[in-house]
Amino acid sequence: MMGNVVVWKPAETQMYSAKVIMKLFKEAGVPDGVINMVVADGPEAGDVVFNHPEFAGLHFTGSTGVFKHLWKTIGTNIDKYRSYPRIVGETGGKDFIIAHPSANPMAVATGISRGAFEFQGQKCSAASRVYLPSNMSDDVLNKVVEDVNSFKMGTTADPSNFINAVISEAAFDRIASYIDYVNKQDDAEILVGGQYDKSKGYFIEPTVIKTSNPKFRTMCEEIFGPVVTVYTYDENEFESTLTMVDETSDYALTGAVFSQDRYAVDLALSKLVNSAGNFYINDKPTGAVVGQQPFGGARGSGTNDKAGSYLNLLRWVSPRTIKETLVPVTNYRYPFLG
Numbered sequence: 001m002m003g004n005v006v007v008w009k010p011a012e013t014q015m016y017s018a019k020v021i022m023k024l025f026k027e028a029g030v031p032d033g034v035i036n037m038v039v040a041d042g043p044e045a046g047d048v049v050f051n052h053p054e055f056a057g058l059h060f061t062g063s064t065g066v067f068k069h070l071w072k073t074i075g076t077n078i079d080k081y082r083s084y085p086r087i088v089g090e091t092g093g094k095d096f097i098i099a100h101p102s103a104n105p106m107a108v109a110t111g112i113s114r115g116a117f118e119f120q121g122q123k124c125s126a127a128s129r130v131y132l133p134s135n136m137s138d139d140v141l142n143k144v145v146e147d148v149n150s151f152k153m154g155t156t157a158d159p160s161n162f163i164n165a166v167i168s169e170a171a172f173d174r175i176a177s178y179i180d181y182v183n184k185q186d187d188a189e190i191l192v193g194g195q196y197d198k199s200k201g202y203f204i205e206p207t208v209i210k211t212s213n214p215k216f217r218t219m220c221e222e223i224f225g226p227v228v229t230v231y232t233y234d235e236n237e238f239e240s241t242l243t244m245v246d247e248t249s250d251y252a253l254t255g256a257v258f259s260q261d262r263y264a265v266d267l268a269l270s271k272l273v274n275s276a277g278n279f280y281i282n283d284k285p286t287g288a289v290v291g292q293q294p295f296g297g298a299r300g301s302g303t304n305d306k307a308g309s310y311l312n313l314l315r316w317v318s319p320r321t322i323k324e325t326l327v328p329v330t331n332y333r334y335p336f337l338g
Contacts, residue, residue, distance in 0.1 A: 005033065092300060116227075134232055189211075252276055
């Protein structure tokens with residue numbers, strides 16, 4: 001539709017679903033050669049793509065580290081290309097929930113339970129760090145623990161299972177290493193969950209961590225799994241806690257504020273203006289809908305080109321303007337020249 005031929009290189013763990021999508025494109029009438037799915041190792045495909053003179057643009061979804069590497073590669077190869085490539089990236093997140101002392105505790109708890117654990121936290125928008133005011137922290141956490149204990153875990157074959165396996169053994173091992181780390185620290189504790197088993201499938205229990213250290217490792221690093229860390233702040237220090245939220249992470253993808261005080265909401269919108277490309281008020285920080293709520297963030301989370309909107313599509317257009325003169329001039333002299 002935008003005049004571009006696409007080479008699509010899915011991640012190895014997404015290959016099956018990508019193949020299904022290609023079949024859907026075919027059935028929908030997309031002509032052969034418009035979208036070309038390539039099954040190859042990432043570096044192998046990159047060696048061909050990023051050295052080709054006709055390379056025109058990169059639309060990347062994945063880790064911040066890989067995106068930075070690809071950007072550097074493109075920059076190094078800039079003299080090889082016939083045009084300057086467009087670069088769009090949607091990368092990591094360390095998405096937050098902050099509750100104001102006026103918030104509804106049960107709404108906050110549900111925002112955590114859904115926002116952190118749907119899809120096993122394997123979405124870049126998943127709630128991963130939470131800031132609760134001291135006046136309601138216990139009530140919220142008690143409800144979250146109750147929710148987690150009620151989750152059914154099992155295969156996707158049973159739709160009543162709220163928690164399924166994580167995507168791969170590599171993901172399982174990485175997430176489990178964070179849980180192991182927490183168990184060795186004095187300034188954090190696991191309130192619920194914390195168990196994992198890969199004897200039959202890569203299953204990790206939804207895990208809620210409580211820390212007294214707002215810069216604890218799991219408050220800062222992207223985990224991409226069913227692990228959320230909670231910090232309780234003094235209920236009288238909402239504004240300074242907003243500053244802490246902004247300064248704790250290099251990411252800026254999604255975030256949510258829960259409050260029944262509109263002035264507090266406005267303050268959060270102002271203080272966190274650069275902290276989340278998708279900002280939620282009294283809702284979990286997940287669930288953006290294509291065509292209704294364009295998705296993307298800045299800082300370490302990407303180029304914020306808003307996938308799912310015309311803003312993103314326009315990045316791939318190369319405009320051309322045309323002027324046609326029907327009565328050409330035949331004398332170089334302008335009237336003021338006499």
